[in-house]
Amino acid sequence: MPLVAGIDSSTQSCKVVIRDAETGALVRQGRAPHPDGTEVDPAAWWAALRAAVAEAGGLADVVAISVAGQQHGMVCLDEAGEVVRPALLWNDTRSAGAASDLVAEAGDGEAGRRAWAEAAGSVPVASFTATKLRWLARHEPANAARVAAVCLPHDWLTWRLAGAPGLAALRTDRGDASGTGYWSPHTGDYRWDLLEQALGRRVTVPTVLGPAEPAGRLDPRALAGADGPGSGADGPGSGADGPAPGAGAAAVLLGPGTGDNAAAALGVGAGPGDVVVSVGTSGTVFAVADTPAADPSGTVAGFADATGRFLPLVCTLNAARVLDAAATLLGVDLTELAELALAAPPGADGLVMVPYLEGERTPNRPDATGSVHGLTLRTSTPAHLARAAVEGLLCALADGLDALRAQGARVDRVLLVGGGARSLAVRRIAPQVFGCPVVAPPAGEYVADGAARQAAWVALGGAAPPSWPLAGAQEYVAEPVPAIRERYARARDHVLDQFVA
Ligand SMILES: Nc1ncnc2c1ncn2[C@@H]1O[C@H](COP(=O)(O)OP(=O)(O)O)[C@@H](O)[C@H]1O
Numbered sequence: 001m002p003l004v005a006g007i008d009s010s011t012q013s014c015k016v017v018i019r020d021a022e023t024g025a026l027v028r029q030g031r032a033p034h035p036d037g038t039e040v041d042p043a044a045w046w047a048a049l050r051a052a053v054a055e056a057g058g059l060a061d062v063v064a065i066s067v068a069g070q071q072h073g074m075v076c077l078d079e080a081g082e083v084v085r086p087a088l089l090w091n092d093t094r095s096a097g098a099a100s101d102l103v104a105e106a107g108d109g110e111a112g113r114r115a116w117a118e119a120a121g122s123v124p125v126a127s128f129t130a131t132k133l134r135w136l137a138r139h140e141p142a143n144a145a146r147v148a149a150v151c152l153p154h155d156w157l158t159w160r161l162a163g164a165p166g167l168a169a170l171r172t173d174r175g176d177a178s179g180t181g182y183w184s185p186h187t188g189d190y191r192w193d194l195l196e197q198a199l200g201r202r203v204t205v206p207t208v209l210g211p212a213e214p215a216g217r218l219d220p221r222a223l224a225g226a227d228g229p230g231s232g233a234d235g236p237g238s239g240a241d242g243p244a245p246g247a248g249a250a251a252v253l254l255g256p257g258t259g260d261n262a263a264a265a266l267g268v269g270a271g272p273g274d275v276v277v278s279v280g281t282s283g284t285v286f287a288v289a290d291t292p293a294a295d296p297s298g299t300v301a302g303f304a305d306a307t308g309r310f311l312p313l314v315c316t317l318n319a320a321r322v323l324d325a326a327a328t329l330l331g332v333d334l335t336e337l338a339e340l341a342l343a344a345p346p347g348a349d350g351l352v353m354v355p356y357l358e359g360e361r362t363p364n365r366p367d368a369t370g371s372v373h374g375l376t377l378r379t380s381t382p383a384h385l386a387r388a389a390v391e392g393l394l395c396a397l398a399d400g401l402d403a404l405r406a407q408g409a410r411v412d413r414v415l416l417v418g419g420g421a422r423s424l425a426v427r428r429i430a431p432q433v434f435g436c437p438v439v440a441p442p443a444g445e446y447v448a449d450g451a452a453r454q455a456a457w458v459a460l461g462g463a464a465p466p467s468w469p470l471a472g473a474q475e476y477v478a479e480p481v482p483a484i485r486e487r488y489a490r491a492r493d494h495v496l497d498q499f500v501a
C-alpha cells in the first residue's frame with residue numbers, strides 16, 4: 001500500500017491529502033490558511049504548507065509528493081534564490097495597464113489579441129505572469145534588476161521541497177507554464193521573445209516537465225528547518241542542478257505539480273464531454289481537450305492540462321467570496337445564506353447582483369465594482385439578496401460555459417467543485433441557471449486529490465495516471481429558468497458600459 005501526498009496551495013489556504021497510490025483511498029489530510037491580500041510573501045505559503053503537512057501527520061511514509069497551486073502568481077528570485085518582493089497573485093489587477101500595453105504592442109485591436117492567442121494560447125489580462133513582469137519593470141526597476149529567475153507558486157514550493165538546490169533546478173509543468181503568457185501550448189516551448197518583451201531581458205525560468213516526469217526528490221531537511229528562506233538547511237541551497245543533497249534513503253519523489261485547475265481536472269477524472277465548474281476564490285469553467293484553444297476574444301484561455309492534453313478555461317475573479325460578502329452583509333453564516341437564497345423565488349423577483357466585487361477578469365473589467373439592480377420594496381429582503389448573490393456568480397459562470405461551447409467544447413456533464421460547491425444553494429440553483437443538470441461530487445479537496453493522483457502516476461509509472469474511483473457524486477436537476485440569465489445580461493451590460501476597459 002504505497003502512499004502519496006497531494007498538496008493544493010490555493011489562494012485562501014493550503015490543503016494536503018495522503019492517499020493510497022493504487023486505490024486512491026483517503027488516509028489522512030490537513031489544511032492551513034493563507035494570508036488575505038493579492039500580494040503575498042511566498043514564505044507564508046511555505047509556512048502554511050508545513051502546518052498543513054503536520055496536521056496531515058507528516059510525509060514520512062509517502063513515496064511521492066506533487067504540489068498544485070494557484071496559477072499565474074509572479075515569484076521573482078534573485079541570484080541567491082531569495083524572493084525579490086512579495087508575489088503578485090492571479091487576482092491582483094495592478095498590471096491591467098501592462099496587459100493592455102503588451103497586447104497593443106502585438107497589433108491594433110483584434111490583430112494584437114489574435115497574435116497573443118496564437119503565440120501563447122491566451123490573450124493576457126492582469127492575471128497573467130507576463131503582465132506582472134511588465135508592471136515590475138515599469139514600476140519597480142530596482143526590483144526588476146535583481147530578478148534572476150521567475151517562477152510560479154507551485155514551482156517555488158516544489159523547489160523548496162527539493163531543498164531549493166539552485167535556480168537551474170526550478171521545474172514546472174505544461175499546465176502551469178501555459179498561464180505565464182511566455183510559453184506556447186501549441187509548440188510546447190518557451191516564447192523567449194515574449195518574456196523579453198515583458199521584463200526587458202531574459203531570466204531563468206523553470207524547465208517544463210512532462211506529465212509524469214519527476215521534478216527531483218524531497219530533501220528531508222526541507223520540512224524540518226525553520227520558516228524563512230536562507231535560514232540554514234531550510235533556505236535556498238547549493239546551486240547544484242538536480243536532486244537535493246541529503247535526500248533520504250527512502251528517496252521520496254517529487255512530481256512536476258501543476259496549476260490548481262489542471263489538478264482539479266485530474267482529481268475528478270474529467271474526460272471527454274465533461275466540463276468542470278469550480279466555485280473557489282476564482283470561478284472557473286474548463287474542459288479537457290485534445291487540441292489547443294486560441295480564442296482571440298480573450299474569453300477562453302488556451303491552457304495545457306496535466307495529462308499531455310489541453311485545458312480551455314474561462315476564469316472569473318468573483319466566485320465563492322461573493323457568498324462570503326453576501327453572508328457578511330446579511331450578518332449570517334454560509335449555511336444560513338444558502339437557506340435564505342433557497343427561500344426566495346428563482347430570479348429573486350427581478351433583483352440582480354452583478355458581482356464584480358474584485359473588479360472582473362472575464363469580461364475584462366479590472367476597475368469594475370459590483371452592483372445590485374431591481375431593488376423594490378418587495379425585493380428588499382435578506383432572502384432576495386442572498387438569492388441574487390448566488391444567481392449572480394452562477395450567471396457569470398454560465399457565460400463562461402457558453403464561451404467554452406463556442407470554442408467547440410462538448411458539454412455532456414457539468415461537474416461542480418470548489419469550496420463554494422459546499423453551498424446547497426449553489427448546487428440547487430446551478431441547474432436552473434446553466435440550463436442543464438449538474439453533478440456534484442462529495443465535498444472534498446479535488447485539487448489536492450489531482451496532485452496526489454499525479455504523484456501516484458510518477459511513483460507507479462505507466463502511460464496514464466492510475467484510475468481512482470469518484471464515488472458518491474450526486475446529480476442536481478431543475479427546470480431551467482432562462483429569465484434569470486436574461487435579466488442578468490441586461491444588468492451586466494449596463495455595468496460593462498460604465499467601466500469600459
Ligand atoms: N459551506 C459552505 N458554503 C458555501 N461556501 C463555502 C462553504 N464552505 C466553504 N465555502 C467557500 O469556499 C471558499 C474557499 O474555497 P476554496 O475552493 O477552498 O478556495 P481556494 O481554492 O481558492 O483557496 C470560501 O471563500 C468560502 O466562501
Ligand SMILES: O=C(CO)[C@@H](O)[C@H](O)COP(=O)(O)O
Binds near residue numbers: 012179283
Ligand atoms: O487564475 C486562475 C485561473 O486562470 C485561478 O483559477 C487561480 O488558479 C486561482 O485559483 P483558486 O485559488 O481560486 O482555486
